[in-house]
Amino acid sequence: MSRLAVPKTYKLFIGGKFPRSESGRVYEILSTKGDFVANAALASRKDLRDSVVAARSALSSWSGATAYNRGQVLYRIAEVLEGRRAQFIEEIVSVEGATAAAAAKQVDDAIDLWVWYAGWADKYTQVAGNANPVSGPYFNLSVPEPTGVVAVIAPQASGSLLGLVSVIAPVLAGANTVVAVPRFDAPLTAISFAEVLATSDVPSGVVNIITGKPAELAPWFASHADVNALDLAGAGDLDWVDLQIAAAETLMRVLPPVEGVPAASLARITAFTETKTVWHTKSLI
Amino acid sequence: MTILSTDHAHSLVGTDFSEKNLKAVLNGLPGVDAVGLEARAADLGTRSIKTSSKAWAIDKIISLIDLTTLEGADTPGKVHSLAAKGMLPDPSDTATPRVAALCVYGDMVGHAVDALGTLHGDPDAGLISIAAVATAFPSGRSSRAIKLADTRDAVAAGADEIDMVIDRSAFLSGRLGLVFEEIQAVKQSCVRTDGTSAHLKVILETGELNTYDNVRMASWLAMLAGGDFIKTSTGKVAPAATLPVTLLMLEAVRDWHAQTGQKVGVKPAGGIRTSKDAIKYLVTVSETVGEEWLTPHLFRFGASSLLNDVLLQRQKLSTGHYSGPDYVTID
Numbered sequence: 001m002s003r004l005a006v007p008k009t010y011k012l013f014i015g016g017k018f019p020r021s022e023s024g025r026v027y028e029i030l031s032t033k034g035d036f037v038a039n040a041a042l043a044s045r046k047d048l049r050d051s052v053v054a055a056r057s058a059l060s061s062w063s064g065a066t067a068y069n070r071g072q073v074l075y076r077i078a079e080v081l082e083g084r085r086a087q088f089i090e091e092i093v094s095v096e097g098a099t100a101a102a103a104a105k106q107v108d109d110a111i112d113l114w115v116w117y118a119g120w121a122d123k124y125t126q127v128a129g130n131a132n133p134v135s136g137p138y139f140n141l142s143v144p145e146p147t148g149v150v151a152v153i154a155p156q157a158s159g160s161l162l163g164l165v166s167v168i169a170p171v172l173a174g175a176n177t178v179v180a181v182p183r184f185d186a187p188l189t190a191i192s193f194a195e196v197l198a199t200s201d202v203p204s205g206v207v208n209i210i211t212g213k214p215a216e217l218a219p220w221f222a223s224h225a226d227v228n229a230l231d232l233a234g235a236g237d238l239d240w241v242d243l244q245i246a247a248a249e250t251l252m253r254v255l256p257p258v259e260g261v262p263a264a265s266l267a268r269i270t271a272f273t274e275t276k277t278v279w280h281t282k283s284l285i
Numbered sequence: 286m287t288i289l290s291t292d293h294a295h296s297l298v299g300t301d302f303s304e305k306n307l308k309a310v311l312n313g314l315p316g317v318d319a320v321g322l323e324a325r326a327a328d329l330g331t332r333s334i335k336t337s338s339k340a341w342a343i344d345k346i347i348s349l350i351d352l353t354t355l356e357g358a359d360t361p362g363k364v365h366s367l368a369a370k371g372m373l374p375d376p377s378d379t380a381t382p383r384v385a386a387l388c389v390y391g392d393m394v395g396h397a398v399d400a401l402g403t404l405h406g407d408p409d410a411g412l413i414s415i416a417a418v419a420t421a422f423p424s425g426r427s428s429r430a431i432k433l434a435d436t437r438d439a440v441a442a443g444a445d446e447i448d449m450v451i452d453r454s455a456f457l458s459g460r461l462g463l464v465f466e467e468i469q470a471v472k473q474s475c476v477r478t479d480g481t482s483a484h485l486k487v488i489l490e491t492g493e494l495n496t497y498d499n500v501r502m503a504s505w506l507a508m509l510a511g512g513d514f515i516k517t518s519t520g521k522v523a524p525a526a527t528l529p530v531t532l533l534m535l536e537a538v539r540d541w542h543a544q545t546g547q548k549v550g551v552k553p554a555g556g557i558r559t560s561k562d563a564i565k566y567l568v569t570v571s572e573t574v575g576e577e578w579l580t581p582h583l584f585r586f587g588a589s590s591l592l593n594d595v596l597l598q599r600q601k602l603s604t605g606h607y608s609g610p611d612y613v614t615i616d
Contacts, residue, residue, distance in 0.1 A: 049607055056610070226609025246606075 013194035015054030016204020032097030043212035051208035055177040058205030063175040067122035074118035091188040106159040117169035144273035146175035148228030151221040155234040160186035170268035187211035222246035229253035293545035294509040304462030317497035326529040330565040353388040361396040368400030385581040386414035391439035398443040408581035416446035423519035425450040436474040446484040468510035487512035492522040504537035514550035525555025535573040554587025
C-alpha cells in the first residue's frame, strides 16, 4: 500500500520560534533536475528587523554565560546534529544534486567544524587576550569581548550546511548572537539546522535564520544601527562596496566576501570580538 | 453659567445619589457582549497604516504620552531626567513633539515643577502638565481622610492632574455608593485655593474588576461622580491596559457624551510598549469616539517604555534605516 507523503513547511527561525514571513511570501525550492521539493519562506526587511531585536535581547544572557557553559551548549548542538545525519543527507541530495557519499561527507565536515569551533569557546580568550608588559606597579590586561549582534550572509555557492556552519559557529564561539541568511537556492538544511538549535539548549534569539534573497536583505543589515558586525562571506555577487559604505555610517565591523567555504580559523572568531584593555593595581598599600 | 458634571448625573440618577438610585441606573446598563467586543478590538488592530499616516500617528502618540515613573526607588534625579526627556524626547531631532505630561508620585510633584520650569503648563499650548497619583496609589487601601489629604498635598505642590484609584474592595462587594462618594470627595479635594481645579483621572484598575460588565459599570460610576478622565489601570496589576477594555471604556465615554453632551477622557495605562500597539489604540479611539478625542485633554497613554520605541520608529522614518536602543536613553 502506498503512503501519502507529508511535505514539510519550511519557515523562518526568529527568537526561538518558527514564524512564517511577516510578508506572507514564499518561494519554491527546486531540485537540480527542476522538480519541486518544497516551499521556503521569503523573508522581508521586517522579518530582518524582528530577528535583530531577538538577537539583541538574547545577547546579554549568551555573552554573560560562562565560556565553559557556552562551549557545552555548542558541543550539544554537534551531538544532536550527529543524530539527524540522515535527514540532512537527504535534503542535500535532493536540492544540491550531490551524491549520497558527497552529501554524507558535507554533513560530517559540518559536524567536525562545529566541534572544532565549540572547543575554542572557552579557549580563545586565553590565546587572543594578553597580560601586557608595563613599567609600573600595575597589571595591564587585554581581553577580547563579543562585538554584539552579528549579521551573516552564508556562502551562496558551496555546500549549504557546511557553508552555514562555517559562518555561524565562529560568531557563537565568540559569544555573539547572530542573524544568518542561508544559501538562497538551498535553504532546507538551514531550517532543519534551526530545528537542531531549538532542541539543543541554545537560548532563544541567540541564532536567528531568515531565508531570503541576500541582495534584498543585505542593504538593510548594512544600514541597521543595531547590528554591530556584518559578515559578507557569501555576498561576493553583490555590490558589497556599497554595503561597506552603508555599514561605515554606524562603525559596523565588516568582513569581506570569501571564495567557497571560509576555512576554520581562530581569526574568524577574533574578527567578531573587541579588545578591552584594563589596568589594575598590583597590590593595595 | 457652566453646567456642572453633577447636573448631568442628576439628570440620569435623580435628585438623590443614594446607592439604590445609583444601582438602578448602573444595573440597567446592558450586558457586554464579550465575544463581540474582543472580535471588534481584534479587527481594529488589523488596520494597515501607511507611511505618511504612520509619521502623523507617531508624533501624535508622543504628544499624548503621560511619561511615567512610579517606582519605590524614584529619586529627584530620576524625575529630573524624566522631565528632560519629556521636554526634548529626541535630542537628535528637535522637531520631535513634547509629551503631554509627567506622571509621578505625589511627593515628587515639587521636583517635577522645578525640573519643567517655564515649560510647565497646558499640553494644548505645547507645554507639559504634571500628573500625580494619589489616594493611596496603587492599592487604595487606606482611610478616606488620608486619601483626601494625599490629594490635597499633590494639588498644593503644583499637580495639574490627579490620578486616583477607586476602592475596588467596595466596588466588588457591591457598595457602589461608597465608591461614588469617594470619587466626589476626591474631586472636591482637587479644587485649588483660587477656585480652579486639577483634572481628575479615575483609575478603575480593570485587571481587578474581573468582568467586562464590571468595567462598564465602573466607567459609568466614575463619570457620574464627575471624573474628567477614566483610566484603565495603575500599571501595577496584570493584565493592565488591553485593547478590548479600552474599547469598552471608549464606548462608555461615547454613550455618556451622547446622553449628556459632556466629553470625558480615556487613558489606557500599563502594558503598551510598542508603537504598533499604540497605533492600534489611536485607530480604536478615532473609530469609536471620533478623531476629536485625539487631544491631550481627552486621550492619554500612560507609559514609560513606549516613548523609546516610538522614537526608534520615528528615527527609522526620518533616516530610512533601522535604529537601535543605543540611540535612545536608558531610563
